[in-house]
Every structure is written in C-alpha cells, then in structure tokens.
Amino acid sequence: MKNSQLSYGTALFSAVVAAAAAAPAANAALKSPDGHLAVSVNVRQGGVTYAISRDGNPVLLPSALGLKLEGADFTQGLVLAGLTAAKPVSDKYQMAVGKRRSVSYAANEQVYTLRNAQKQTMEVAFRVSNDGVAFRYIVSEPSLPAKKFVSESTSFAFAKSAQGWLQPMSVAQTGWKNTNPSYEEHYQMGIPVGTPSPMKAGWVFPALFKTGEGKGETWVALTEANMDGSFHASRLQAESPDGVYRIGGPAEPEVFTGGALLAETNGTLTTPWRVLAVGTLPALVNSTLGTDLAAPAAPRASTAPSLGQPGHASWSWALLKDDHTVYEVQKKFIDYAADMRWDYTLIDADWDRKIGYEKVQELAAYAAAKNVGVLVWYNSSGAWNGTEYSPKSKLLTREARRSEFARLQAMGVKGIKVDFFAGDGKSMIAYYIDILKDAADYGLLVNFHGSTLPRGWSRTYPNLMTAEAIKGLEFTTFEQRDQDAVVQHMSMLPFTRNLFDPMDFTPMVFGDIPNIKRATRNGFELAESVLLLSGIQHFAEVPEGMATVPPYVKAFLQDLPRSWDDSKFVAGFPGKFVVIARKAGNAWYVAGINSEANDKTLELDLSFIGKRSGALMTDGAGEREFTQSAMAAGKASKITIKPRGGFVAVFK
Known part of the structure; x- marks a missing residue:
C-alpha cells in the first residue's frame, strides 16, 4: 500500500513538474538597457494589464490591454x-529632418502570446528603451482569415495627482467649410488628469503628462508610430475617469470617399506601436522614440529621380493672403528667397487659375536660374469638405495623381503642399501614404496641411519635409485672441507637437500683421527659426518686414542651417519657457523664448559646447528692436529674457 501511494505521489509530482515546464514561466519585469525603466504585464481573471515604473517609482498604474475583432x-x-x-534589439539610422542626423536606438523586447476561450491567439510585443516603452498587437490567427478591427481596450492609467498638457481633438465635419479635424486647437496646460476634453472627439497625440514629485517626478508623452496605411490613426478618448485615458478611434466622416474607416486585412493584423516616452523633462525632449519605432525608408532604385533637400522658403500667403497669388508677386518672392539665400518659394492656392501651369513653369525656370526651387499647393479633397480652392480633385486616383506629378516634374516644380484632409480613418491614412509614394517617384517633396500628425513618416518617407497639424501662425493673422494665445502656445510645441515630427508652423514675423497687434517681441520671433523643427521652414515674413531688421539678423537668417546634426534640451517648462541647443557641423545654435509676463533670468549649463564665445542676438529696448553682444558658453551662462521675448546665440 505504501509503495502504491509512493508511486502515485511520484507520478503526481512528475505530472505537476511537466505541466509547469509546459506553461509559460512567471514573468519578471522587462527592463530598459540601463535598468531604470521597467514594465510588468499581468494576466489575471481573464484580463491583461501592464504597468510602468521608473527607478522603482510608479509611472503608469495597471492599465488595460486588449483588442476586439469581428469573430x-x-x-x-x-x-x-x-x-x-527578453532579447536586445537595436537600430541605427539617418534622418534628413529632425533633431539629430544620426540616431541610435536600443531596447529590450519581449512578446506575450495570449489565448482566448475560443483558442484563438494574439501577440503583444513590448519594447523598453532608456527613454520609454512601446507595444503593439499582432494577430495572425489562421482560423480568422479576414481580420476586422472593432475596438481597442488599451488604456493609460495615471495617479490622480498627475497633470496633463493636452490638445483637444476637433470634431469631424466642423470648422471652416467642414475641414476639421486638423489638429488645430490650443493646448490645455497643467490640467488635472481626468479632466474631460471640451470636444467629444477626445485628445490628440502627442499627449503630455507629469506624474510624481521631487526625485520621483516623471514626464510621459503618449503617441503612436509606424503607420503604413493598413491601420487607422488613433487618439485619446474624451472621458478619462479617475485619470484612466483610453485609446479612441476616428469618427465615421474621417474617410476617403467610399473608403474604410477602421483597420481590416486578410493577412496578419498589426497595430501601430503605442509609444510612451518616459523620463525627466530633458530626457523626454531629447528622445527620438517617435521615429525609432517608425519603419525605415525603403531603398530607392538607382534610376529613381533624386529628391530635393531640406531648406528654407519664402511664402507670400502667410501675410498677404489670396489676392497676391499672382505672377508678379510670386516673382518678387523668388527674388526675396534668392536674396535671403533660401532654397524655395511656395506658391499657394488657386495658382492654376490665377497664374496658370504655363506661367508657373516660367516662374520655376526663373527661380532655378537663381538657385531657388518652386513649391505649389494642392487641395486634397474630393467630396469630404466644402473647400473650393484649386487645384482640386487632381490627386484622388493613382492614375490622375501620377499624371499630375509627371507634369509638375516636367515643369521643374520641386514639391507640393497638400491641404484639407478628412481625418484619421484607415482609407485616409492610406491616401497620405499613396501621395508620399507617388510623389517620391517623381522627385517631389511633400508638405501636408490641414492634416493629421505624421507619426514618424519623415523617417519612412524621406520626401515628407513637414506637416501642419498645429494651430499655426496663419491663425494669429485672423483673430487677435489667437495672436495673444501664441505666446504660451509656442513654448508648448517642443514638448508636444514638435517633439518627434516636423511641424510647419510657418514662423517669424518682424514687421506688422494686417489688422492684428503682435503679441511677441522680435527676439521671440527670431528664436522660432531654431526652436521649431521643419524640413522646409516656410518663413512668414515678407520682404518689407525683413528690410527692417539689422544686417546681423539678416546675415544670420541667410546662413541658418537647413538641418541639424544634434539637439540638446537646455531648460524649460511647457507653456512657460524653453531653451534648446542645436548643432550643425562644428557650430551650436542656442535659442530660447520666455512666454511669461516678467523678465526671466536663467543660468544655462552650456558646458557641452566647450569654452567658446558666441554672438548673442536678443531683444532691445523696444518690442521691434534687436541688440547684439558677446556670450560665453560655460557651466552657468547667464541670460535675461524679456517677457514675450527670446534670443539666439551662435557659437562657431
């Protein structure tokens, strides 16, 4: 009897051991290469959650994971x-547009396979780098050949004491000529988490949060990356009870006419990466996580036409508006670009009717003789809004689009600005991608306006120079309230919209804005030329305004680098002030703005520049005046920035 009991016990023990060996091991937290960040994933009572900590302090509380598909x-x-x-992953890549040219990415990756009651499986891949966390869902379930997205339960749960810096998502089919959503609202700053969005469509990416205090203070920026046209774009839902933010999707009108709203595929369904940049404020602003997770650019065939380069552009429409999109004015702006040693001029809406294709070809030839490239505007829309600006409906089919692009290439045009998109539905995201691919085949650079957030596209599609997706300078020329709001708005942008993706804010005015009282000093305006990242920086100032600045300011703008080798956050706080340094070759350009109502005296650590003396350009006694002086780089370089003012210091 004892022997049989022993045999039974031995067999039972062996079965338990065998079962334990067959089941996944209890998972330890997945950590970043430097060990500071950790993600833990838990499967409990049929639900799955993840949580993030930094140096042992909670950053993200247990938050939901999950997808629902048809079937x-x-x-x-x-x-x-x-x-x-857990395995290490790494990547090195080059960027023509962004905060640094050569980028290295390193992370640890782990993939969880989850099985539901119907024995269907889904994978969740996590990556943890020194500057953040990313995850995505992958469904390759063979019993489900057609995979149609229904909903996503992903959430981001913050402590109730956390704060958010968030831009409301405008509601589709609202606004001028029903052109929303265009990511063109003002940020709400430092609001308690859980505050509902004033717009039922939710909050846009990137969404910025601060959690913890003292040494435990941590900043988090939420966004997504790797949008290839197979998936819709997301945002945060309007309601966030108890500080729990949930992924939301596009509204029904946000589609290409007759196209799909939500993701669906007959193959493997892979979501974009859900990206959380995590760390101190300097670490966050220095991060490149939004492009690290984007797909690399496809190799270009040796026979493919060469693409233009990043640069600066003159642009008449910003201050002069529709009536000046005529031949003689555009010729004047070509001369202006040539005088400023800028690379491009942009001819805006209705050029086909007010100037014509043949005369634009003349302008392109005239510009080329002065080493200036011509860019032209297009209306993206078919039936999805009420805009009438032209050229319109010429990009809607592949055949028509490629015919138009071939014509532009023959005319000598270097790039296109495409405006008035319908939103974030899958078919609309695919339309963006189709434009980028076809434009590249004809050597055309691309600028998206009235558009979605690019979400890393400048890495995947190097001909994407910039995109609006922001309440830009044009709004400050329409109403005084937007001009007044731009002071704080501008010091939000390096922490949010311009954190990972190029942004066509169209900055910098030194003279007058018709019917508007400028709220900023000239030093503030000059600093924008360095602070804001855009593959083509379309400067709003007209020749008459540029004629008012001192020769040293004009010379600075003539020689301003077109792209940056490196960038470094120096000081700042969202909505209050910001100082950033950018490197080109052996030179450092340090720029800052003060969005507050009083003088701000700062001691800046510029020791990374080395012991050099630079030229400081900042505000003079009057709001339209400049002053120039020497500035030494060091551990405690002292500077005072006037209210609504700014500066640029150049160290060569």
Missing part, C-alpha cells in the same frame, strides 16, 4: 499561452 475577442477570458525570453 475574436481578445479583451476577456485570456490566458498566457507563451512568453519569449
């Missing part, structure tokens, strides 16, 4: 069916 529910009744060992 497959991966939000409940789940078990952990597999778990890969």
Whole structure:
C-alpha cells in the first residue's frame, strides 16, 4: 500500500513538474538597457494589464490591454499561452529632418502570446528603451482569415495627482467649410488628469503628462508610430475617469470617399506601436522614440529621380493672403528667397487659375536660374469638405495623381503642399501614404496641411519635409485672441507637437500683421527659426518686414542651417519657457523664448559646447528692436529674457 501511494505521489509530482515546464514561466519585469525603466504585464481573471515604473517609482498604474475583432475577442477570458525570453534589439539610422542626423536606438523586447476561450491567439510585443516603452498587437490567427478591427481596450492609467498638457481633438465635419479635424486647437496646460476634453472627439497625440514629485517626478508623452496605411490613426478618448485615458478611434466622416474607416486585412493584423516616452523633462525632449519605432525608408532604385533637400522658403500667403497669388508677386518672392539665400518659394492656392501651369513653369525656370526651387499647393479633397480652392480633385486616383506629378516634374516644380484632409480613418491614412509614394517617384517633396500628425513618416518617407497639424501662425493673422494665445502656445510645441515630427508652423514675423497687434517681441520671433523643427521652414515674413531688421539678423537668417546634426534640451517648462541647443557641423545654435509676463533670468549649463564665445542676438529696448553682444558658453551662462521675448546665440 505504501509503495502504491509512493508511486502515485511520484507520478503526481512528475505530472505537476511537466505541466509547469509546459506553461509559460512567471514573468519578471522587462527592463530598459540601463535598468531604470521597467514594465510588468499581468494576466489575471481573464484580463491583461501592464504597468510602468521608473527607478522603482510608479509611472503608469495597471492599465488595460486588449483588442476586439469581428469573430475574436481578445479583451476577456485570456490566458498566457507563451512568453519569449527578453532579447536586445537595436537600430541605427539617418534622418534628413529632425533633431539629430544620426540616431541610435536600443531596447529590450519581449512578446506575450495570449489565448482566448475560443483558442484563438494574439501577440503583444513590448519594447523598453532608456527613454520609454512601446507595444503593439499582432494577430495572425489562421482560423480568422479576414481580420476586422472593432475596438481597442488599451488604456493609460495615471495617479490622480498627475497633470496633463493636452490638445483637444476637433470634431469631424466642423470648422471652416467642414475641414476639421486638423489638429488645430490650443493646448490645455497643467490640467488635472481626468479632466474631460471640451470636444467629444477626445485628445490628440502627442499627449503630455507629469506624474510624481521631487526625485520621483516623471514626464510621459503618449503617441503612436509606424503607420503604413493598413491601420487607422488613433487618439485619446474624451472621458478619462479617475485619470484612466483610453485609446479612441476616428469618427465615421474621417474617410476617403467610399473608403474604410477602421483597420481590416486578410493577412496578419498589426497595430501601430503605442509609444510612451518616459523620463525627466530633458530626457523626454531629447528622445527620438517617435521615429525609432517608425519603419525605415525603403531603398530607392538607382534610376529613381533624386529628391530635393531640406531648406528654407519664402511664402507670400502667410501675410498677404489670396489676392497676391499672382505672377508678379510670386516673382518678387523668388527674388526675396534668392536674396535671403533660401532654397524655395511656395506658391499657394488657386495658382492654376490665377497664374496658370504655363506661367508657373516660367516662374520655376526663373527661380532655378537663381538657385531657388518652386513649391505649389494642392487641395486634397474630393467630396469630404466644402473647400473650393484649386487645384482640386487632381490627386484622388493613382492614375490622375501620377499624371499630375509627371507634369509638375516636367515643369521643374520641386514639391507640393497638400491641404484639407478628412481625418484619421484607415482609407485616409492610406491616401497620405499613396501621395508620399507617388510623389517620391517623381522627385517631389511633400508638405501636408490641414492634416493629421505624421507619426514618424519623415523617417519612412524621406520626401515628407513637414506637416501642419498645429494651430499655426496663419491663425494669429485672423483673430487677435489667437495672436495673444501664441505666446504660451509656442513654448508648448517642443514638448508636444514638435517633439518627434516636423511641424510647419510657418514662423517669424518682424514687421506688422494686417489688422492684428503682435503679441511677441522680435527676439521671440527670431528664436522660432531654431526652436521649431521643419524640413522646409516656410518663413512668414515678407520682404518689407525683413528690410527692417539689422544686417546681423539678416546675415544670420541667410546662413541658418537647413538641418541639424544634434539637439540638446537646455531648460524649460511647457507653456512657460524653453531653451534648446542645436548643432550643425562644428557650430551650436542656442535659442530660447520666455512666454511669461516678467523678465526671466536663467543660468544655462552650456558646458557641452566647450569654452567658446558666441554672438548673442536678443531683444532691445523696444518690442521691434534687436541688440547684439558677446556670450560665453560655460557651466552657468547667464541670460535675461524679456517677457514675450527670446534670443539666439551662435557659437562657431
């Protein structure tokens, strides 16, 4: 009897051991290469959550994971069916547009396989780098050949004491001529988490949060990356009870006419990366996580036409508006660009009717003789809004689009600005991608306006120079309230909209804005030329305004680098002030603005520049005046910035 009991006990023990060996091991937290960030994933009572900590301090509280597809529910009744060992991943790439040219990425990756009650499986891949966390869902379930997205339960749960710096998402089919959503609202700054969005469409990416205090203070920027046209773009939902923010999707009108709203595929369904940049404020602003997770650019064939380069552009429409899109004015702005040693001039809406294709070809030839390239505007829209500006409806089909691009190439045009998109539906995201691919085939650079956030596209598609997706300078020329708001708005942008993606704010006015009282000093305006990242920086100032600045300011703008080798956050706080240094070759350009109502005296650590003396350009006694002096780089370089003022210091 004892022997049989012993045999039974031995067999039971062996079965338990065998079962334990077959099941996934209990998972330890996945850590960043430097060990400071950690993600823990838990499967409990059929649900799956993840949480993030930094140096042992909670950053993100347990937050939901899950997808629901037609015929497959991966939000409940789940078990952990597999778990890969943590492995290092790394990448090195080059950027023509952005905060640094050569970028290195290193992270640790782990993939969780989840199985639902119907024995269907989904994978969740996590990556943890020194500057953040990313994850995405992958469904390759063979029992579900057609995979149609229904909903996503991903959430981001913050402590109730956390604060947010968030831009409301405008509601589709509202605004001028029903052109929303265009990511063109003012940020709400330092609001308690859980504050509902004033617009039912939610909050846009990137969304910025601060959690913790003292040494535990941590900043988090939420966004997404790797949009290839197979998935819709997302945002945060309007309601965030108890500080729990949930992924939201586009509204029904946000589609290409007749196209799909939500993701669907007959193959493997892969979501974009959900990206959380995490760290101190300097670490956050220095991060490149939004492009690190984007797909690399495809190799270009040796026979493909060469693409133009990043640069600066003159642009008449910003201050002069529609009536000046005529031949003689555009010729004047070509001369202006040539005098400023800028690379391009942009001819805006209705050029086809007010100037004509043949005369624009003449302008392109005239510009080329002065080493200036011509860019032209297009209306993206078919039936999705009420805009009438032209050229319109010429990009809607591949055949028509490529015919138009071939014509532009023959005319000598270097790039296009495409405006008035319908939103974030899958078919609309695919339309953006189609434009980028076809434009590249004809050597054309691209600028998207009235558009979505680019979400890393400048890495995947090097001909994407910039995109608006911001309440830019043009709004400050329409109403005084937007001009007044730009002072704080501008010091939000390096922390949010311009954090990872190029942004066509169209900065810098030194003279007058018709019917508007400028709220900023000239030093503030000059600093924008360095602070804001855009592959083509379309400067709003007209020749008459530029004629008012001192020769040293004009010379600075003539020689201003077109792209940057490196960038470094120096000081700042969202909505209050910001100082950033950017490097080109052996020179450092340090720029800052003060969005507050009083003088701000700063001691800046510029020791990374080395012991050099530079030229400081900042505000003079009057709001339209400049002053120039020497500035030494050091551990405690002292500077005072006037209210609504700014500066640029150049160290060569």
